[in-house]
Amino acid sequence: MDVVISLLFILTLAQHLPPVAPLETLLSAVVESVLGDSRIFSGEEVRLRCSVPDVHGSKWDYQWFKGSEKLGHSGEHLVLWKARVKDSGKYYCQGLRDSLVGNIYTLKSLPVEIQVDGGWAILEVPPQHGLVGQTLKFTCHVRGNPSIHEVILYRDNVEIMIQSGSNPHFHLNNLTLEDQGMYSCRASWDSDRLTRSVISAEASVQVLEVLTQPILEIVELDHLKMRLICHLQYNAHAPAPSINYYFYNNNKRLGTATSENRFLAKQRPGHYSCKAKVPQLDISRWSEPKSFGQVTGQPTMPPFLQPRNARPFVPPVSSPAAAQMFLYQASPAPDSQMSHNEMPDYFDDMTPTTVIH
Structure with missing residues (x-):
């Protein structure tokens, strides 16, 4: 009888105890894109990989997040196959492994932002901000890679550069603070005796001084x-x-x-x-x-x-x-x-x- 009473007391006490917080390490997971760009057309593929820089060589499992939502997928790689516009967002990963005291979790990785474009043109801009005096490279991608005969670069809806021929690249040299703004591109090509022309969505470009005034x-x-x-x-x-x-x-x-x-x-x-x-x-x-x-x-x-x-x-x-x-x-x-x-x-x-x- 005493044994039964003791068991009931332990079970009752366990129900009122606060949940044990998951164990975390100071290690942080790292997520990187191993296939595809950060901006892709709908129907294309992106492959992300998660890793944990653990000098001890421990074996880790992985879980994935899109924003604050935990995804059902687990494993080292996350593949967005035939991506759709609604797949756009910031993706994180986190490492976890078993131990004698339960699961141990790493800190979440920094995010990788994926933008899936349902249109016909994408302007690829550098992922980092530009610096005064440096050069920025822009590339205008067109779905299906047609034979382009003209590409125009716009800043804040004003034409600033034009390329004739099939070269979709622009180089903005000797940057100034005035080069900051919203950029887009327009590409034109001939098909079935008609001229096709498409314009990309705008992409933000930030230009900073290397040193601000002290x-x-x-x-x-x-x-x-x-x-x-x-x-x-x-x-x-x-x-x-x-x-x-x-x-x-x-x-x-x-x-x-x-x-x-x-x-x-x-x-x-x-x-x-x-x-x-x-x-x-x-x-x-x-x-x-x-x-x-x-x-x-x-x-x-x-x-x-x-x-x-x-x-x-x-x-x-x-x-x-x-x-x-x-x-x-x-x-x-x-x-x-x-x-x-x-x-x-x-x-x-x-x-x-x-x-x-």
Whole structure:
């Protein structure tokens, strides 16, 4: 009788205990496309593969997700055979394996986004953002690969390039921030004595500066010391070259170049600024000067560096992300922009000019 009562008590207690959370590792699954592109025509095939970078060589099983929905499929590969438009979405995978304490799960992979197009043309754009000064390649694919005699590239519904013949590739050189937008392509070919013309859906293209303009932050630590912090966004594609940071007080450099974006300095009144430089790419950007303490006047450029017709570069008001600091620019054209090679190394100790807003 006592045994029966004990069993009933254990069963009752188990029903009220919280469910045991699944065991997770710090490993993250990786999903990649091994067949097909991220943008495909309906009826085509995509094959995805899941893996777990486990240095111990453990045997893993896999489960798949589309968005937040868990798919019934399991296994290393997921195949979208004769894909349909409704198959478009973000796909994830997760590894799991048995252990003495139950199933162990990896973290979910980063997503792979698949877009299935039911139309006749697809504009293939780079998966990553473009960078100012670089080149972007676009390719206009047409269902069935007919013999094309003309392809047109549009940005925000405005024609920007045209290719005669069967070459469906476009190269947009020396990118600027103005090249960002929604792109599409139109392809034309002859069939059965008629000219066929199709246009793709729009694809978004983002263009970023390699270095955004730094913003200097001054943090008072006590009555003797302060910390200078140079904030910026670095958008170079991996592997990204290293950045050097320089800090200035009243046009004089404080210490030497550092890979850290912060500098510990004595509290002194004056105008402070910072500069970020990527030597390997020969790109530099200045912050705007920031005053600390009781100071008067504005920082000025040393007279021996001022060309006779010099004037500061003024970025367009509508493009604050394009604001830049330059040592000097001698009579630039109204629309010219200098996003690279802002100043040679021997100007490191000189004074930046301020951007006029």
